[in-house]
Amino acid sequence: MNKILEIKNLYHSYNHELILENINLHLLEGEFLGIIGPNGAGKSTLLKIIVGIIKPLKGTVKVFNKDVQFLNEEKKWIGYVPQKPDLEKYLPLKVKEIVALGRRVANNWQKLTAYDFDLIDRVMEEMEIKDIENKIYGELSGGQQQRVLIARALAQEPKLLILDEPTVGVDISTQNKFYTLLRNFKKQNTSVILVSHDIGIITKEVDKLACLNRKLYLHGCPEEIAIHGTLKELYGENFLFLTHKEE
Numbered sequence: 200m201n202k203i204l205e206i207k208n209l210y211h212s213y214n215h216e217l218i219l220e221n222i223n224l225h226l227l228e229g230e231f232l233g234i235i236g237p238n239g240a241g242k243s244t245l246l247k248i249i250v251g252i253i254k255p256l257k258g259t260v261k262v263f264n265k266d267v268q269f270l271n272e273e274k275k276w277i278g279y280v281p282q283k284p285d286l287e288k289y290l291p292l293k294v295k296e297i298v299a300l301g302r303r304v305a306n307n308w309q310k311l312t313a314y315d316f317d318l319i320d321r322v323m324e325e326m327e328i329k330d331i332e333n334k335i336y337g338e339l340s341g342g343q344q345q346r347v348l349i350a351r352a353l354a355q356e357p358k359l360l361i362l363d364e365p366t367v368g369v370d371i372s373t374q375n376k377f378y379t380l381l382r383n384f385k386k387q388n389t390s391v392i393l394v395s396h397d398i399g400i401i402t403k404e405v406d407k408l409a410c411l412n413r414k415l416y417l418h419g420c421p422e423e424i425a426i427h428g429t430l431k432e433l434y435g436e437n438f439l440f441l442t443h444k445e446e
């Protein structure tokens with residue numbers, strides 16, 4: 200199977216403080232990787248490096264077998280839902296216009312076709328925002344905005360979908376639909392990287408789990424890795440709370 204992502208000996212620092220240390224991981228086509236770790240562990244930073252927003256201090260990051268800094272056309276195959284999007288940018292836009300932006304990236308800013316419009320409608324229906332398609336993004340609730348951003352990424356039909364805590368502020372019913380959607384992606388061979396604090400759900404849904412706290416503690420199948428000991432190491436005794444007291 201094709202390698203979608205390969206990270207080797209990655210380091211990153213902010214203001215001389217090491218945030219990511221010797222990270223090595225890879226992702227195959229159609230795989231679903233979950234990343235967990237406490238606040239400040241470097242998860243968002245790692246995603247930003249994978250997307251190419253931040254240049255790492257050291258190490259290599261290959262996406263679609265190419266150095267991420269040199270991606271051109273391939274950039275449109277990456278769908279990214281950031282944790283804290285730049286809201287100002289979208290304020291005057293309607294919901295359907297933001298979702299269409301995702302589609303425009305994918306079709307190289309050409310005139311939208313019937314297929315594009317159909318897809319935009321479909322993802323809005325899937326994320327249950329069709330009824331608010333004419334509302335202004337900046338006037339929506341946090342959870343609604345999050346659904347719009349997910350729909351925008353889906354409209355890109357990405358080969359690699361990167362989600363930074365996408366279900367924060369989203370109600371349970373939408374969360375469930377969202378995870379069903381992610382399972383469908385797997386069938387279409389889309390690779391997914393999901394950062395979440397919901398360890399209960401993430402360990403159930405993903406193929407591979409990466410436990411990060413500046414270093415990568417574990418990277419493997421959730422069933423195979425000794426998650427109990429690692430969570431304790433990552434989170435301290437509070438890990439029981441994080442795992443819904445199931446451990």
Ligand SMILES: Nc1ncnc2c1ncn2[C@@H]1O[C@H](COP(=O)(O)OP(=O)(O)OP(=O)(O)O)[C@@H](O)[C@H]1O
Nearest residue numbers: 213214218236237238239240241242243244245282
């Ligand atoms: N632009 C920046 N400049 C300086 N420090 C930063 C910057 N971005 C993040 N940091 C710091 O780097 C560390 C890792 O941040 P990051 O957002 O990657 O963590 P995280 O694991 O995503 O955390 P959370 O779970 O709270 O979202 C934190 O200590 C943060 O304060």
